[in-house]
Amino acid sequence: MDGQNICKLLPDFKLRDYIQSYTFINIPYEQASQLDFWVMPASHSRMIFFLGEASLQKIDGKFERIESNGLSGFYSMPHLFVPTQSLQQVIIQFTPWGVQPLLDFPLSDITDTRADLQFIFKSGMDKLRSGLLAASDTNERKRILDAFFVDQYRKTKAIDQRIKALVQNIGGKHGNISLDQLSRNAFLGERTIQRIVHSAIGINYKFFTKLIRLEYVRALLGKNEYSLHEVALKAGYFDQAHFIHEFQSVYGESPRAFHKRQNNQMWNQVESKEPRQQ
Template sequence: MNYQIIPPPPQLAQHVRFFWVLESEAPYIHRSLACGCPELIFHYKGTFDEVTDPDNREKSFVSGIHGQSQKFRRFITTQGFGIFGVYLYPFAIPHFLSLPADALSNEMPDLDTLLGSEGRILEEKIMLASNNYSRVTLLANFLENRLRKTQPERSYITSLVQDIIHSKGDMRVQQLAQDSCLSVRQFERKFKEYSGFSPKLFSRIVRFQSTLDEYDAKDKTLTQIAYHCGYYDQSHFIRDFKEFSGYHPKVYFDKKAEGTEWRDA
């Protein structure tokens, strides 16, 4: 299995976290975990089905957006595959698509639904590209053109969403509302528009995601991981981890969970 990260050009760094590629010649079961950031995804080789229950599968899109999510989902393919994607900050949704971020929370619309003919043309270009660096150039140019059309302004809320991500969810929501000079209700409404979730839920998801960075921390106990990532006790950590991944963290950190092969690539 090949997993590769490609940094964005400087002009997109405020909206794009990174481009990524995942390729394999073998069948694969993937589990997407709760995440505060959306992804624009293109399956340029092979297709996946979403496993909605043990007896039911639904065809996933060829290209589309996996919105920021508070739940895990399972996908399966019986063939080799190639996926190209871009990992975005959540406020990239209103900036690139002129939609509130929460319109795509827990959703997976295909590119045709989102962008019509413009999306179909982009999909065709990505599919026909000769390599993944060409795909990065194509998608970066597309996103830059979208920004020129929408001309978004940097705001306190977008900066705040970014700060919460980089602080791994370790920020006090009440204090943030006061600093914004907005009422708590106004602040939460505006925050949801640019992050997809309430400040409290978004911070919980970001904190959970920070624990995944400890995947290879063989010398740490679950308690040490919990405290290091800002949880006040191990039971709180276990409860959140099970809610957002479907696994007890011991199963995950013992490398017995499905869909983690890309982390070992």
């Protein structure tokens, strides 16, 4: 697949505390119909705008039509989407704490599901979508999104700045850090950390660290440089059996089978592509 069909841009500087990137996808159906669009569990949530036909999502073994633009909650398992026509969409990828300020409910309420953006933003969705559709190029779409989100975040309360240091600490250990150790590193009580994480990110500490740890595992597997034993050790698992069990509990298959099936699939390109400045 031509990498030019996927363009990832950094948001306006004022938004980078909240939004990591905008990914613009435009893939003809002839190509899109050959792809498995598996969306993986991650330590950040995503908002998706459909600019073309809706996609199908596999839910409880059945495919359901996704008619509306939506915010995905944190995923505890992979989710399969299938294009019905050409794949034209914008994915807004947030920082771990970037979405919760926009919501009046905990993000954990939509784990493994999604919320309609009309419900979240109340108004402005039709204008935003028509603007994105009418835009002449990707850069204009990016400017439209910047203006929309700057206006939305202007209405929110300031985030608890302690969450940034906590996430940096957790990420520095690739999720392999106990609450007790983080408490000592951050000079904060364990209950305080749990409250900050849940309030700022929307999910509990244990789930968040697990997502970061498994992101690291997928990155190690993708390098094709390490044995499963080495991956388990680098990710901090005390033995390979424990590593395989936890991986299988999320992805439904062994690390080896998962890596073989996922290799060269589209979501790898979406996730691995580095955002660029406009």
